[in-house]
Amino acid sequence: MRTMKKGGWPTRKKILLTVSILVIVMCACSSKTDTKLPITEVRYDLLNTVITISIYEDVSDIVFSKVFDKIADIEKTMSAVSTDSEISSIAAMAGKSPVKLSAEAYYVIKEAYDITVASNGAFNLVISPLVKLWGVNTPSPHVPNQADIERVQGLLDYSGVVLSDADRSVYLPNEGMSIDLGAIAKGHAGDAAAEIVRGYGVKHAVLDLGGNIVAIGGRLDGTDWRIGVRNPIVGESGYIGVLSIQDKAVVTSGGYERYFESDGQFYHHIFDGRTGYPADSGLLSVTVISASSIDADKLSTVAFVLGVRDGMDFLKAYDDTEAIFITTERVIYLTPGITNTFVVSDDRFRIEAEQK
Ligand code: AMP
Ligand code: MG
Numbered sequence: 001m002r003t004m005k006k007g008g009w010p011t012r013k014k015i016l017l018t019v020s021i022l023v024i025v026m027c028a029c030s031s032k033t034d035t036k037l038p039i040t041e042v043r044y045d046l047l048n049t050v051i052t053i054s055i056y057e058d059v060s061d062i063v064f065s066k067v068f069d070k071i072a073d074i075e076k077t078m079s080a081v082s083t084d085s086e087i088s089s090i091a092a093m094a095g096k097s098p099v100k101l102s103a104e105a106y107y108v109i110k111e112a113y114d115i116t117v118a119s120n121g122a123f124n125l126v127i128s129p130l131v132k133l134w135g136v137n138t139p140s141p142h143v144p145n146q147a148d149i150e151r152v153q154g155l156l157d158y159s160g161v162v163l164s165d166a167d168r169s170v171y172l173p174n175e176g177m178s179i180d181l182g183a184i185a186k187g188h189a190g191d192a193a194a195e196i197v198r199g200y201g202v203k204h205a206v207l208d209l210g211g212n213i214v215a216i217g218g219r220l221d222g223t224d225w226r227i228g229v230r231n232p233i234v235g236e237s238g239y240i241g242v243l244s245i246q247d248k249a250v251v252t253s254g255g256y257e258r259y260f261e262s263d264g265q266f267y268h269h270i271f272d273g274r275t276g277y278p279a280d281s282g283l284l285s286v287t288v289i290s291a292s293s294i295d296a297d298k299l300s301t302v303a304f305v306l307g308v309r310d311g312m313d314f315l316k317a318y319d320d321t322e323a324i325f326i327t328t329e330r331v332i333y334l335t336p337g338i339t340n341t342f343v344v345s346d347d348r349f350r351i352e353a354e355q356k
Contacts, residue, residue, distance in 0.1 A: 039054055039055065039056050040054070040055050040059060040064075041053065041054040041055075042064045042068075044068050044071075046068065046071050046072055046075055047071060047074070047075050047185070047186055047189060047209065047210065048137075048210075049186075049209065049210025049211075050210055051068070051071060051207075051208065051209050051210065052207075052208040053067055053068075053193070053197070053205070053207050053208075054205060054206045054207075054208070055197065055202055055204070055205045056204035056205060056206075056219070056220055057202055057203065057204055057205075059200060059202060060200070062200075063196065063197060063200045063202070066196050067193045067196050067197060067207075070189075070192050070193060070196060071189050071192070071193060071209075074104070074185060074188065074189045074192060075185075075189075077102065077104065077105050078105065078108060078181045078185040078188075086099070086101050086102060086105040087105070087178075087179050087181060088178075090170050090172060090178070090179055091128070091172065091177065091178035091179065093171075093172075094172035094173070094174060094175050094176065094177045094178065095172070095173060095174050095175035095176075095177075096175075097171070098162065098164065098167075098169035098170060098171035099169060099170055099171070100167055100168055100169045101168050101169065101170060102168075103168065106163075106168040106170070107188075108181055108184060108185060108188050108294070109125065109163065109170055109179065109181070110163055110165075111184060111188075111294055111298065112125035112179070112181060112183075112184050112298070113125055113158070113161060113163055115184075115298045115299075115302060116158050117158070118317075119302045119305075119306070119314065121156075121158065121273055121274070122272075122301075122302050122305040122306050122314075123183060123298060123301050123302045123305070124156055124158060124271075124273045125158060125161070125179055125180070125181070126155070126156055126157075126158050126161065126172065126177050126178065126179055126180075127156060127180050127271055127273055128177075128178040128179055128180035129152045129155045129156065129176060129177065129178060130149075130152050130153070130155075130156060130271050130273060130276060131180050131182070131269070131271060132178075133148055133149065133152045134267070134271070134278075136258055136259075136260065136267070136268070136269040137182070137258065137269065141260040141267070142260075142262065143262050143263075143265075143267065149276035149277075150276070152276070153273065153276050155174060155176050155177050156273045160172075160173035160174070161173065161177075183253070183270075183297065183298065183301040184294060184297050184298045184301075186209050186210065186212050186251075186297060187212060187249070187251060187292075187293045187294040187295070187296060187297020187298060188293070188294045188297075189209055189293075190207060190209050190212050190213075190214040190249055190251075190293030190294070190297070191214070191249075191292060191293045191294050193207050193209070193214065194207060194214045194216060194249075194293065197216060198216060202216060202217075203216065203217040204216065204217045204218070204219065204220055205217070206225060211230065211251075211252055211257070212249070212250075212251045212252075212293065212296075212297060213227055213249065213250040213251070214248075214249045214250075214293050215227065215245055215246065215247060215248055215249075215250070216247065217246060217247060218246040218247075224244035224245055224246050224341075225244070225245055225246065226242050226243070226244055227242065227243045227244075227245060227250050228241075228242055228243075229241045229242070229243055229252070229287055229324060229342070230252060230254070230256070230285070231346065232252075232254045232255070232256050232284035232285035232326050233256065233284065234255065234256045234259060234266055235256075238346075239345060239346070240326070240344060240345065240346040240348075240349050241324075241332070241342055241343055241344040241345050241346065241349070242342070242343050242345060243287075243289065243324075243338075243341060243342050244341045244342075244343075245289060245341065247291070248289050248290065248291060249289070249290055249291065249292060249293035249295075249296040249297075250287060250288075250289050250296065251287070251288050251290075251293065251296035251297045251299075251300045252285050252286065252287040252288075252300060253270055253285065253286050253300040253301045253303070253304040254268075254284060254285030254286070254304070255268035255269075255270065255278070255283075255284060255285070256268075256284065256285065257269065270301060270304050270305060271305075272305055279304060279305040281304070281305060281306060281307030281308075281311075282307055282308070282327050282328050282329075283304055283307060283308065283311075283325060283326065283327055283328065284326045284327065284328055284330075285304070285326050286300050286303040286304045286311065286323055286324070286325050286326070287300065287323060287324040287326075288300040288303065288315075288321065288322070288323045289321070289322040289323065289324075289338065290318070290320065290321045290322075291320060295318065295321065296321075299314075299315060299318065299321060299323075300323075302314060303315060303323055303325065308325045308327060308333050311323070311325060312325070312333065312335065315335060320337075321335075322334070322335045322337045322338035323335045323338070324338065324342060326349065330348055330349045330350070331349070331350060331351075331352050332344065332349055332350065332351045332352070333351075333352060334351060
């Protein structure tokens with residue numbers, strides 16, 4: 001395995017890995033046939049996380065450079081922080097005029113807008129002023145005062161946002177409004193990366209975008225990939241269960257992914273625009289499994305904000321979409337289609353058939 005830092009693509013990355021290294025991405029890969037998988041694995045720091053592309057076939061280095069170039073491009077376009085991204089130009093023109101976008105940025109914003117409307121603002125594409133106020137994605141997060149929270153809540157109303165398919169433009173009606181694609185851009189990057197990898201004829205690969213997984217095909221012997229579902233307890237690590245899948249995206253939203261502590265309280269990075277505070281729906285995490293990575297990403301955020309009952313209800317409208325809800329009581333609720341493919345490995349957690 002080679003860990004790459006920004007600044008140069010690897011020249012040669014062909015390595016024989018043993019199963020122990022795969023623990024990072026998967027767990028319990030104990031089949032004898034897998035102990036010496038020919039795997040090329042490359043890591044790179046992008047999208048504020050570590051991206052690991054593992055291809056279980058003989059492939060050209062070009063596949064990796066194409067994938068990482070693409071992800072770097074998505075990061076540049078969709079960053080809420082960078083001042084020259086398409087996203088920041090929309091904020092700069094808020095209350096003044098619409099901004100024309102590239103096809104790709106418009107596609108992701110439209111997905112974000114549609115899920116915002118469908119979820120009644122549980123997912124909110126213009127949550128950015130609130131996220132910035134709390135500073136959760138900065139080195140100095142803090143609990144804001146109530147007056148500031150209320151002022152910023154006035155900027156979260158998405159009803160006046162205008163998207164125009166005709167010229168691919170986006171308009172934010174009030175100065176101070178801005179877009180945050182943090183809950184969906186990585187999902188899109190997963191789809192885009194998978195499209196490139198599949199385009200080179202690859203049939204066995206696992207793409208790990210900081211815990212957002214896209215599994216391509218199955219293992220070499222035809223069996224399922226076994227994906228560990230992260231222990232969602234803050235401060236702990238490892239997995240609490242294993243999911244068996246092929247050709248699926250697996251995306252988790254969890255409070256443990258980014259949080260800070262203040263006066264003995266934990267505050268995480270997924271907000272409920274209605275309260276102005278981190279969502280408090282009784283969940284530690286939600287993992288969504290779908291054929292599409294962008295869908296899994298947006299839906300895991302929605303479900304995390306909504307909680308078990310409303311989240312389960314919401315997901316019913318999406319075909320072939322399964323989910324694992326883990327509550328603060330360490331109870332796991334599964335959607336019906338996943339009951340045979342998820343196995344708990346940590347006995348502090350228990351699966352309940354239905355929410356009472
Ligand atoms: P995820 O891990 O996919 O659930 O995305 C969380 C990230 O999305 C946060 O770090 C914020 O940048 C942003 N975010 C936080 N709350 C929301 C929300 N309610 N709707 C949309 N994006 C959000
Ligand atoms: Mg998300």
